[in-house]
Amino acid sequence: MFEEIKTSNDGELVINVGPQHPATHGVLHLLITLNGETITKLEPNLGYIHRSIEKMCESLSYRQFIYSTSRMDYLSSHMNNHACAMIVEKGLQVEIPERAEVIRVLISELTRLASHQLWWGAMAMDLGALSPFFYSFREREVITDIMEETCGARLTMNYIVPGGLMADIHPNFVKRVKDFIIQFNSKIDEYDQLVTGNIIFQNRMKNVGYLSPEDAISYGTTGPVARGSGVSCDIRKLYPYSAYNKVKFEEILETGGDSFARYLVRIKEMKQSISIIEQLIDNIPEGDFQAKTKAVLKLPKGEFYQRVETARGELGVYLVSEGGTTPYRIKFRSPGFSNLSALNHMVKGHKIGDLVAIMGTLDLVIPDIDR
Amino acid sequence: MGNEELIVKLQELFPAASIIQGNDWPEISFESGADFLSTIDVLKSDQTLAFDYLFCETCVDWKTHFTMVYHLDSTRFRHNIVLKYKLDRETPEIDSLSFVYRTSEQHEREIFDLFGIIFKGHPNLKRILLTEDWVGYPLRKDYDDPINMIKL
């Protein structure tokens, strides 16, 4: 099943990176052609975690299929659930209580923080600094605890359901989130001191993996990857959904286009997420957390599309309904899949060490790519 | 441009196509046989449309035929359309967009992998998610795999 790989005549070396390789964060397989240490060609080989979620969803009801999406991009499972819940609500034309909308946004932003924290640790680990991983997990565990108290799970929450939320927030939620924000605000500066200002780190990141704005659009990149190239693409800002039109936040744009710009976007995004949480945490409206929906959901015939901004970029859910209790066809436009397609373009002419750094700043989650 | 203006504009440009207002965005549909590449070229290069960003590309199996679905966005004007192209079920072939939108190179490989649609002019059309020796196209409605698939 592995192709016979030989050294070609012009002295180029073909290397398998993955499926089991510490830098691929999962089971991505990259076939790289090397000239010395310089990469001349890269070909991703996906599907080592292709779990056929799209086929599976065709036989699951509208209440059930959301659970499989938590496992897709597990680091932003709330946003995945949010997209699916919204598309069902759009089909049913259900109005969601204000309280549920605000809590959804709060939870999503906490998830984004947790995801970016993990990315920060994992990226530093890729670059060979092992300690930042432990520092980021220290704060991540606090978020995980908050999630656990309210949603009942640490990672794959399934908290957002069509019609609202699975349950109301825990009485401790508001207080613990506030405590966390106070604690985390000081820690972000610590992150900066430990990694951002480090001269080795800056040399590894700057002028590496340049992606021009035109290429960023053409490759369909979204999220921090595109915003690092100066392309405005934040769905929260451009096509506001849920309670995002009620909060003030900035879309972070960096014009560098290199790995360092993508790094800065994520770091600054964490601060924006905190500001969103700060605006909403004291203003959770009273009321129901769930709209009244039928036990068995039936969507009208038609096609629906919903875009949300996950921690990695734009997640699109395309749903075709034939009027039954299960979707006829469902397509997840995952952010990682498109971001990955730009990798070949970005690494050409760079060293193996840069490949690791660039993949770190792409923040790939392989099950999200393979679905 | 708003959705109504878009529909008017598109009707001017493509009198042969059927254009309706979908749930979110205008939907423009072409029958099989229409010149697809020149359509995309117009949509991308027209100064008032400027659809330069393909954010979703997929296919739907309608049992009698396939429909390719393209979701286009304009990063300049921030308007969207849905473009549909009907394909014959026996010989599903369509022009590849991989030279217009680079992102579609991988998307088309995925659609080839799961639906078996041939993209003419694609630089590297082979299976991406499944193994090379996989038989059949799993997302087609008539796909059946009694060994691996346990039906509920």
Place this chain on the structure above:
Amino acid sequence: MDVIITEPSTPFPGSVHEVPGGGIVLSTLDDVINWARSNSLWPLVFGTSCCAIEMMSAASAKYDFSRFGFEVARATPRQADVIIIAGTIVNKMAPVLKRLFDQMPDPKYVIAMGACATSGGPFFYNTYSVVKGADHVIPVDVYVAGCPPRPEALLHALITLQEKIKSGLTRDQIRAQFQEDGK
């Protein structure tokens, strides 16, 4: 510990001298070896999906599996002792997993972490590409339930594996023991 040792099909040629309580040197040496093996389980860096994040959590400061000496995660299978299958195994991955397992030198152990690695979990029905349990591909020593399991569950699994190694029993012997307990 009562262990049923099945009678060999052909009798041992020659006389066997019974040693009361087993040879002290050899049995103690065995204990020492098992002690070393159980306390030095180096995991392979291998995670396919969600469970890998919980595995990372188990490595983080709050759960800290380095206390038991598990923190020496090796990226190459040649130096690893235990492979923690953290996540779903799909048909395309199965040969790779088998190959990774084959590349590890003996003695080697396998932990199936999470529902997917145990049985296919949430991806059991209606999927065409998921292997319904990693034990279809390689032998598994310890199964952990959960989707994903908590880090404590993973720690428990590792401690269970340590106990298994310390007892020095083979898979068949343990099975026989369980059957006896059941009766």
Place this chain on the structure above:
Amino acid sequence: MFSFQNMTQEIHSWLSSLMSETFVMLVEMTIVGILAIALFAFLGLVLVYMERKVAAVIQLRKGPNRVGPFGIFQTSADTLKLVLKEGFMPDNVDKFLYKLAPFVVMITAMLILAPIPFAKGVQIWDINIGVFYLTAISSISVIGILMAGWASNNKYSLLGAMRSGAQIVSYELSAGMAVLSIVVLTGSLNLGDIIASQEDGWWIFKGHIPAWIAFIIYIIAVTAETNRAPFDMAEAESELTGGFHTEYAGMRFALFFLAEYINIFIVCAIGAILFFGGWMPFHIGSWTAFNHVMDFIPSFMWFFGKTFFLIFLIMWFRWTFPRLRVDQLLNLEWKYLLPISIFNLLLMTLVAIKGWHF
């Protein structure tokens, strides 16, 4: 101050009274060999344990604490396990070189041990070109790494080995220059003389700024020479999975692992000898009373204390800094460290000639 020399001489005279000269030498060599190997094993265990504990402290963790009190038997268990692992030889490797490589690395590390004075009067081989011997032998270990990378029939190994070759060859230059600047001050290549010259103060304090520059360059260069993060190009876990030892398992891998830590110990010992006076207690010029108080602390404690402080420094680097890229690594050496160290050597010569040092 207590000197071990009396003890060793007594043993020598006692043995000489029993047997002929040849046998005395054989017996003494055996004793020394056993002691060296024991020291090796002990150092390996201690240093690996120390590394894991230092990492744990830096990373807010507890570190190994289940095997024995405070987990002190953790590394013993690891070693025993590695010894008992399956002896593994992948297909299509160059069998002879594959087997030889770990021993080359190991034996090199052992050889360097010879001229190092561990305490007053404890030295295996008092050789008058000690510094020269050290720099010469330490460059052999790269051959072992190249052998391992080539013989493994693995592309990651090959890349790691080639990186390591380029790296060690370049960084040896600045390490050598830094060592030379102390040799210039003392005017002797003998390690015993270098220590003796620091009786009224360590060179790091006596040698003004050039000594500090030399020390910093030395620490950077030896971190690179021992393939430690942030210069662990040869292993580069996140890039090359394991680098040159990707295909090594069990005992052979353990030898590489052990040699790495022994090398750290040796370079830190040399650093301690050159800049911090080796086993020489902390003396200040003519403060006789103070110097006498310091002499009460045994000499081997001074030596090991200084060495372990430097080892801690190198471990601290590893758990803090990200890794350099391979071209940045060579840039750092050839464009910055080497010119600076050449200039520093000139400066040091000037200091030595003019007698500006204390």
